[in-house]
Amino acid sequence: MADYKFLKPYTFSKKNITVKNRMVIPPMTEEMSFSNGEVTSDELRYYHMHSGGAGMFITGTANVNALGKGFEGELSVSDDKFLPSLTKLASAMHKDGTKAILQIFSAGRMSSKEILRGQQPVSASAVKATRQNSQTPRALSEAEVEQTIKDFGEATRRAIQAGFDGVEIHGANTYLIQQFFSPHSNRRTDKWGGSLEKRMAFPLAVVAEVQKAIDNYANRPFLMGYRISPEEIETPGIRFEDSLQLIDALKKTPIDYLHVSMGDVWRKSLNDKSITTPLNLTIKKHLGNLPLIGVGDIQTPADAEKVLDNGIDFAAIGRESLREPHWVQKVIAGDENAIRYTIAPADHEELGLVGTFWDFLLTSFHDGLQLSSEPHTVDDRQKFNKTLDHIFGGGK
Numbered sequence: 001m002a003d004y005k006f007l008k009p010y011t012f013s014k015k016n017i018t019v020k021n022r023m024v025i026p027p028m029t030e031e032m033s034f035s036n037g038e039v040t041s042d043e044l045r046y047y048h049m050h051s052g053g054a055g056m057f058i059t060g061t062a063n064v065n066a067l068g069k070g071f072e073g074e075l076s077v078s079d080d081k082f083l084p085s086l087t088k089l090a091s092a093m094h095k096d097g098t099k100a101i102l103q104i105f106s107a108g109r110m111s112s113k114e115i116l117r118g119q120q121p122v123s124a125s126a127v128k129a130t131r132q133n134s135q136t137p138r139a140l141s142e143a144e145v146e147q148t149i150k151d152f153g154e155a156t157r158r159a160i161q162a163g164f165d166g167v168e169i170h171g172a173n174t175y176l177i178q179q180f181f182s183p184h185s186n187r188r189t190d191k192w193g194g195s196l197e198k199r200m201a202f203p204l205a206v207v208a209e210v211q212k213a214i215d216n217y218a219n220r221p222f223l224m225g226y227r228i229s230p231e232e233i234e235t236p237g238i239r240f241e242d243s244l245q246l247i248d249a250l251k252k253t254p255i256d257y258l259h260v261s262m263g264d265v266w267r268k269s270l271n272d273k274s275i276t277t278p279l280n281l282t283i284k285k286h287l288g289n290l291p292l293i294g295v296g297d298i299q300t301p302a303d304a305e306k307v308l309d310n311g312i313d314f315a316a317i318g319r320e321s322l323r324e325p326h327w328v329q330k331v332i333a334g335d336e337n338a339i340r341y342t343i344a345p346a347d348h349e350e351l352g353l354v355g356t357f358w359d360f361l362l363t364s365f366h367d368g369l370q371l372s373s374e375p376h377t378v379d380d381r382q383k384f385n386k387t388l389d390h391i392f393g394g395g396k
Contacts, residue, residue: 019055037076053328070107108176166223261387
C-alpha cells in the first residue's frame with residue numbers, strides 16, 4: 001500500500017471526532033426516495049454498497065420542509081415520521097467506520113408547482129431563475145423566513161436522533177440559502193436583503209440555528225459542515241470576492257468544515273479571467289485551520305493526492321465512487337490497477353444504480369458517466385465539468 005496522505009486519519013479538533021481517512025463521498029442526487037421523501041430499500045442498498053471505504057459519506061440533499069422540495073425522489077427530514085427510515089439510512093452508511101453526514105436544504109425557486117403539488121415555489125424575492133422552464137417564485141414573508149430557519153434546526157434534531165454523525169448545510173448550487181446571498185435572487189429591502197452583509201444574514205442565521213439544535217440535542221460529538229458555490233454567472237450575481245467575505249464570516253461560526261461545490265477542483269473564476277489561481281487554493285488561505293473539502297473530477301489516487309499536496313484537507317470522489325464503490329479499499333490493498341474508471345451498462349444493478357437513479361444518470365449526467373460502451377476523452381470530461389460549473393453557477 002502506497003503511503004498516501006489521503007489515507008491518513010483526520011481529527012476535527014473542535015469536536016474531537018476522528019475520521020479514518022481524508023476521502024469523502026459527496027452529496028449526489030439519486031432520486032430514489034418515495035414520493036413523500038421517505039427512504040426506500042433501493043436507497044438503503046445503494047448507500048450500504050458504496051459506504052465503508054471513505055472517511056465520510058454525505059447523503060443526497062434532504063428537504064427541511066414541504067416547500068423545500070426541489071425534485072421528485074428527494075429525501076425529506078421535514079417530519080418526525082421519517083425518523084425510522086432515516087435511522088436505517090444512517091446505519092447503512094456506518095459500514096466499517098464511515099461517518100454518515102446528512103445534507104439539509106431548501107430548494108427555494110429551483111422547484112415548480114408540479115413538484116410542490118400546486119403550490120408556488122418560494123424564494124428570497126419574486127425573481128425568476130435564468131434557467132429554461134423556471135417558474136416565478138413568491139417572496140417568503142418575514143414570518144416564513146424565520147420559520148424556515150427553525151426548520152433547519154428541527155432537521156438537525158432529527159439527524160441527531162436518527163444516528164447521523166453530522167449535517168451539511170447546503171448553501172450552494174443556487175438553492176434557497178444561496179438565493180438569499182445572491183443579489184440576483186434577493187431584492188429584499190428588509191433585514192434579510194440589500195447590502196452584502198444583509199444578504200449574509202439568512203445563511204448565518206441558519207448556521208446559528210443548527211448549532212443551537214446541536215447544543216440542545218446532541219449527546220455525542222456532532223459535525224456541522226457548510227457547502228458553498230463560489231460564483232454565479234448572472235448579472236447581478238455572486239462574485240468570488242463576495243464569497244470570500246461570506247467565508248470570512250462563516251469561519252467565525254462553529255462550522256466544522258467548508259465544502260466547495262465545483263465541477264473541477266482546480267477551477268478558476270467563471271467571471272474574472274485575471275484570476276489565475278484555482279479558487280480552492282485562495283479559499284483555503286482564507287480558511288486557515290478550518291478544514292476544506294475539495295471536489296470535482298477527482299478520479300485516480302494521484303488526483304486525490306494532488307489535492308492533499310496542495311493543502312486541501314479532504315478529497316471527494318463523486319462520479320468515480322459510482323463507478324468504483326471499493327475505490328478506497330483497493331488503494332489500501334495495493335490493488336490500484338483493479339479500480340474501474342468506466343461503468344459497463346450491464347453492471348448498473350450490481351452497483352446499486354437502479355430505477356430512477358440510473359435513469360437520472362443516463363439523462364442529466366450521461367456525459368460524465370464514462371460508459372464503457374461509448375468513447376470518452378479528457379476533452380469530454382472537461383466539457384462536462386464546465387457544464388456542471390455553469391449549473392452550479394446558476395446558468396442554464
